[in-house]
Amino acid sequence: MGKNLTTRSEDYSKWYNELVVKADLAENSGVRGCMVIKPYGYAIWEKMQAELDRMFKETGHQNAYFPLFIPKSYFSKEASHVDGFAKECAVVTHYRLKTGEDGKTIEVDPDAKLEEELIVRPTSETIIWDTYRGWVQSYRDLPIMVNQWANVVRWEMRTRLFLRTAEFLWQEGHTAHATEKEAIQEAEQMMNIYADFAENFMAVPVIKGVKTANERFAGAVETYCIEALMQDGKALQAGTSHFLGQNFAKAFDVKFANKEGKQEHVWATSWGVSTRLMGALVMTHSDDNGLVLPPNLAPIQVVIVPIYRNDEQFDAISEEANELMKSLRKLGISVKYDNRDTHKPGWKFNEYELKGVPVRIAIGPKDLENGTFEIARRDNLTKEIIAKDAVVEHVQNLLEEMQKALFEKALNYRAEHITEVDSFDEFKEVLEGKGGFISAHWDGTPETEDKIKELTKATIRCIPLDKKEEEGSCVLTGNPSKGRVLFAKAY
Amino acid sequence: MGKNLTTRSEDYSKWYNELVVKADLAENSGVRGCMVIKPYGYAIWEKMQAELDRMFKETGHQNAYFPLFIPKSYFSKEASHVDGFAKECAVVTHYRLKTGEDGKTIEVDPDAKLEEELIVRPTSETIIWDTYRGWVQSYRDLPIMVNQWANVVRWEMRTRLFLRTAEFLWQEGHTAHATEKEAIQEAEQMMNIYADFAENFMAVPVIKGVKTANERFAGAVETYCIEALMQDGKALQAGTSHFLGQNFAKAFDVKFANKEGKQEHVWATSWGVSTRLMGALVMTHSDDNGLVLPPNLAPIQVVIVPIYRNDEQFDAISEEANELMKSLRKLGISVKYDNRDTHKPGWKFNEYELKGVPVRIAIGPKDLENGTFEIARRDNLTKEIIAKDAVVEHVQNLLEEMQKALFEKALNYRAEHITEVDSFDEFKEVLEGKGGFISAHWDGTPETEDKIKELTKATIRCIPLDKKEEEGSCVLTGNPSKGRVLFAKAY
Structure with missing residues (x-):
């Protein structure tokens, strides 16, 4: 019974695109680069949101909401920030449409031109720091620990569902502190929360590190990140936390009176x-049969499929x-009984495999006789008959076992795909071979990083926080280095 | 101890504006017409969201997400829809900024003009029905029961915090059905859910009805609504549910094969x-001392304030x-202990009154001696000493009592402010006097409704669902009428 799904080995990229659509996660819309997140995909995102939101609130953060639009002039106030975002900004220039001269078409009303253009937020530092100026007078007003759940827009020329879209959903935390130390601690704390979430909820192992100057957020002093590894050997930046120093406070004149x-x-x-x-979730765990979801994020954790030949059997199975549903729900397990008579059991098995439902329970006439159910697990596709x-x-x-197993599997994959190399030939060989992270010495200059990127398309994903002190020489230039950094091709 | 708050009788409108800002609910931003929702205000909105979301899901709806942008051409596809929204659309025309010739300022890059302008969604019917075309083939694909939580933009010339802002947050449900009957039932169900939410969570009594053609949603066949009454005698439309017929299905060619x-x-x-x-929440319950929040929506339901002269007392009180906090939290009551030593008890009392915290508990040395606490309720400002x-x-x-009391109070106010009138002189007299809803006969024509609006600024808020059959003559024209409708000035 085929899913008609391209396999990963055939074409990993095509497999991903097909899977996202076929599993009802998302689809492209009529608006270039913008996606529709379908109910099943959105239900997973809601589970992510709920968990992250809980973690943010437990660490003293509150949610708020800031405007979608940012006046153009705000952008220029922080020099490197505007450089980073100007090339991908959607710009609102007018505020009214009117009926065209033919009386049918509509057109932009030239009389309704804005005095100052508005940028659809690509990120909200500027509008938020313009607001914080009014919130902060004294040290008593600090810290401000605010997060917002919002949509943002970055005009991308080449888009892919979830990975790179013109509009995407995110959360952005923006905190204000009295001291440098406290701000750095906050940035590190949030990186740790992201890592905790990725590993324990998404079952995606991540490496914590800091970005090099080249890869740093536009306006940051330090960018902390978590980096994951996909099944095709490419890295994916899964979350970033920036220490912004006093850059935005200076740009927007946000001062406080200390003690x-x-x-x-x-x-x-x-x-x-x-x-x-x-x-990242899809690409880390899924296989040629479809999605594989970690139980902690699966909207449906268990599906029950009846197998019957007549009404009597159906009633007994139901x-x-x-x-069974009652008992499972009492334990907080989300379960669905698919009693539709419009589809055959085989079709349903296929469907729930494609959608990555972790556990499938089939109940048939034999089971009624024997007092057993058939339990199938999605991750390794094994089945058992259980009393x-x-x-x-x-x-x-x-469910607990699968959550762990998925993490272990991904962790093993990553362990096999971190390779220490000491020559540039080896570097290229590994990169074009099994891929993954390449742990190599680098001389610390942006020029060398650029050159390596130009030659291989690999970038420095991060300088790992657990980097060992180790004397070595740069894999490209031979210049001295004090420790290895992680290179990879990345999404 | 003053809050420095304009009183309602001095200037109701000013009282509202000041209160929203002083109670930390929201403030104006640097972007014309767009507000910042501050953490305390957002916490109330989150409580509203959580409850509504629960109600939507219990009735079979799922969340999804559709693009922020709508291609201009989509709008013209439903004729009355474009008429309704064209005059207040924010339009994206470009997708890039560039550095100006002075090397400093940034400007819109004229080379990055969109082929087709994009409208920032004022509502999402068009983009959603364009999507639904791909989701529906047969009756088996129906119904589609989808909701989205999103931001929308309607360019308003005169804005007021929460009541009318260029950008606002909302939920928009969009459902698709095989039959007219089912769609009408859905529209009615959602109106009933809104009414249930308004009355039982917001403690805001509402009248259910349908809109006249003049006030109907652009593109709807019937608009159901819930109408609330504010303390200044003006009505406020608190929610609408539209039966859209086949208008959008026809405009976007969404068909299904029936059985x-x-x-x-x-x-x-x-x-x-x-x-x-x-x-609506603020204007229904609050008073000259500040916010009054129904316990079901209060982010902090109980605040404990210590009153002490020395560390020993402070420790014993703490x-x-x-x-006490432990015991209250076990019952699911949200409670805060304000042990800050930077502010005096009197300052704190004032602050929590302003912010509408339902119950304040003060504990002082006397209480320690006597084994009592002082309990103050926000709604009527009474205090009691309780063992x-x-x-x-x-x-x-x-908390339960206050939730009910607030609803009863608002219900009584409304009962006193629904006036049956049978002449136009009386109509004007009541409208300019105590205000509120005016129950009057109307001849059923849009022309009469327009004329009354022109003469008095009152509109028909709704034709109540529980309208009694009653022969009468129109309050303006004297033409025959079969029942009374509700007029009011409205927000």
Whole structure:
């Protein structure tokens, strides 16, 4: 029974694009580069949101909401920020349409031109720091620990569902602190929260590190990141947390009176993860049969499919199914009973495999006789016959086991795909061979990084936080280096 | 101890504007007409969202996300829809900025002009129905029961925080059905859910009805609404649910094969509530001392304020407070202990009154001696001394009582402000006097409704669903009428 899905080995990129659409996660819209997130995909995103939101609130953050539009002039106030975003900004220039002269078409009303153009936010530092100026007078007003869930727009020429879209959904935290130390701690804390979320909810192992100057956020002093590895050996930046120094406070004149009454500029962080995480989730675990979802993020954790030949059997099975659903729901497990008579069991099996439902329970006439259910797990496609009295506990354990197994599997894959290399030939060989992260010495200059990128398309994904002190020589220039950094091709 | 707040009788409008800002709900931003929703205000909105989202999901709806931008041409496809929204659309015309010739300023890059302008969604019927075309083939694909939480933009010339802003947050449900009957039932169901939410969570009594043709949503066959009454005698439309007939299905060619295999156009509804509800909440309950929040929507339901002269007292009080917090939280009551030593108790009392925290508990040295706490309720500003063993139960009951009391108070106010009138002189007299809803006969023509609006600024808020059959003559024209409708000046 085929899913008609391109396999990963045939064409990884095509496999991904097809899978996202066929599993009902998202699709392209009539608006160039903008996606529609379909209900099944959005349900996964909602689970991500709920968990992240809980983690943010537990660490003292509150949500707020800032305007979608940013006056053009705000952008120029932080020099490197505008350089980073100017080339991909959607710009609102008018505020009214009118009927054309033919009385039918509509056109932009030239009389309704804005005095100052508005940028659709690509990120909100500028509008938020313009606001914070009014919120901060004294050290008593600090810290400000605010997050917002929002849509942002970055006009991309080449887009891919979830991974790179003109509009995407994200959260952006923006905090303000009295001291540099506190701001750095906050930026590090948020990186750790992202890593915790990625590993324990998404089952995606990540490497924590800092970005090189080349890859740093436009306006940041330091960018912390978590980097994941996809099944095709390419890296994916899964979240970033920026220590912004006093750059935005200076650009927007945000000062506070310290305990001694002296005026100082405020210290800042910002941090975000986006619907890009959906892409990372799909690409880390899924296989040629479709999605594989970690139980912690699966909208449906268990599906029950009845197999019957007549109404009598159907009724008896439904009774068992309803009983089972009740017991599973009591444990907080989300379960669906697919009792549609419009589709055959085989079709349903296929469908739930494609959609990555972790556990499938089939109940047929034999099971009624024997007091058993058939339990299939999505990750390794194995099946077991389980006595029905033991099913609830079995399923509960299975969900925990699968969550761990998915993480372990991804962790093993990554372990096999971090390669230490000491020559540039080896570098290129590994990169074009099995891919993955390449751990190599680098002389610390942006020029060398650029050159390597030009020659190989690999960039420095991060300088790992657990980097070992190690004398070495740069893989390209031979110049001295004090430790290895991680290179990879990246999404 | 003054809040420095304009009183309602001095200037209701000014009172509202000041209160929203002083209670930290929202403020104007640097972007004309766009607001910043501050953390305290956003926390109330989050409570509204959570409750509404629960109600939507319980009735079979799922969330999804559609693009922010709508190609201009989509708008012209439904004729009355474009007429309704064209005059207030923010239009994206370019997708890039560049550095100006001075090397400093940035300007819109004229080479980056979009082929087709994009409208920032004022509502999403067009982009959603363009998407639904791909989702519907047969009756098996119906109904589609989808909602989205999103920001929308309607370019308003005169804006007011929450009530009318260029950008606002809302939810918009968009459903597709096989039959007219089912779609009408859905539209009615959603109106009932909104009414249930308004009355039981916001404690805001509402009248259910349908709009006249003049006030109908652009593109709807019937607009159901809930109408609330503010303390200044003006009405506020708090939610609408539209039966859209086959208008959008025809405009976007969305057909399905029915059970007999015949192609039919799909039937539609859409329904929404917005951050405008925040304005309704504030204006219904609050008083000259500040916000009054119904316990069901208060981010902080109980605040504990210690009153002490020395560390020993503070420690003893804190012990009591911590104990009390634990007990209240076990019951799901949100409670804050304000142990800041930077502010005096009187300042805190004032602050929590301004912010509408329903219950304030003060603990002082006397209370330690006597084994009592002082409990103050925000709605009627009364205080009681309660034995500490009885406090938890007392507070729990108090919260329920206040929720009911606020609704009753608002209901009484409304009852006193629905006036039946039978002459146009009386109509004008009541309108300019106590205001409120005026129940009057109307001849059913848009011309009469327009004329009355021109003469008095009052519009027909709704034709109530519980309208009594009653022969009468139109309050303006004397022409025959079969029942009374509700007029009011409105926000």
